Amino acid sequence: MFAPEKQYTDDTKEVRMYHDMHTGRWWWSTQEELETQKPGATIIPIIISTDKTQLALFRNKTAYPLYLTIGNIPKEIHPKNIIPGYVLLAYLPTTRLEGVTNQAQRCRLLSNLYHACMRKVLQPLEEAGVSGMSVTSGDGRVRRGHPLFASFIGDYPEQVLTTGCFTGECPGCPVHRDELGDYPPDGPPGFRD
Template identity: 40%
Template sequence: MWTGKWWHSVQALLPRGASVAPVIIATDKTQLTQFSGDKFAYLVYLMLGNIPSSIRHKPSQHACALIGYLSVNKLPLIEAGCKGMEVTGGDGAVRKIHPIFAYYVADYPEQCLVTCSKYGTCPKCRRPATDLENKAAREPRMFD
C-alpha cells in the first residue's frame, strides 16, 4: 500500500513529522450458530495499512481487530483524520498519526449487499450477468 501514489499524495498534506495511518475496513458474513437457522451477522474488521499484508492476513499476528457488527454507526475517523491523534508505537515512542480511510475490503456477496446490486451482476458497472468475465470498462453503476 505504501508504494502507491495515494499514500504519497495524502502524506504530503499532513504536517511535518506526522504519518498517515491508512484504515482498512473489511466485512464478512458469518452464521451466528448452527442452531439459529438463517440468522447471520456481518462482522466488521479494522486493520491499518502501514502493517505489511503478510502480517495483516495472519490471524496469529492479531493485526486485525473486530470492531462491531453491521449496522455500525459512523466511526469517529473524520475528526481523528483531520486533527490527528497520538498513539504509542511498538518502540514505545508517542507519535501523532492521522487515520485516513483507505480501503473497504469485501467479498462478492458483501459487495452486492453494500452497493444494493442484484447477486450475479457487477457491483461496479452496469455489466449484465452473462458478461461478467469481460474485463473491459463499462458504464459505471450510479446511485441517486
C-alpha cells in the first residue's frame, strides 16, 4: 500500500471500517498534513520493536535486538524466521550497573542508557522523515518516501521503559493505576502525552 484509504461498511459511507494500517486515522491525517508541506509524498510507516527476552551475545557482552518493521507486523518476532520488511536495526546494550548501589539511581541510569541508544540509532530517520528520500517501489516507480515512526511494539516492561511511566501504570493512557480496567462512563481517557 502506498496511500491511505477510507473504507466503509456499506454504500452510505456512514460507518468507517478500520482493519489495516493504511485504513487508519493516523496514516490519513499524517498524509494530509505532509501533502500541505510537500505534495507528492509517500509515507513509509516505520514500526519499531524490541524484545529483551531475545538476548544475544555480542563481543562477550549481553545485548538485546531492536527491530525495524516496514509494512505489516509479523505475528512472531523470531530471528530464525525473519519476514521481508523486518530488519534487525541494532543490538541494545544491557548492563546491571552493579557498581551503583542506589536502586532508584540505577533504574534512572538504565533508562537513560536505553533512551540514549534509541536516540542515536533512530536519529537518521529524523531528517529522512522530514525531507524525504528517493525510494523505488515494487512496481518500479521512484517515489519520494518519508519514513515516519508509526508504532512501537514491546511487552509491558519495554512499554514502561519506552514511555517513561512507572511500573503499574498504563503506558498508553493517563488513567490512575487504581482505575486500570475500569472503562470511564464519559468515554476513553485519551492517550498519554
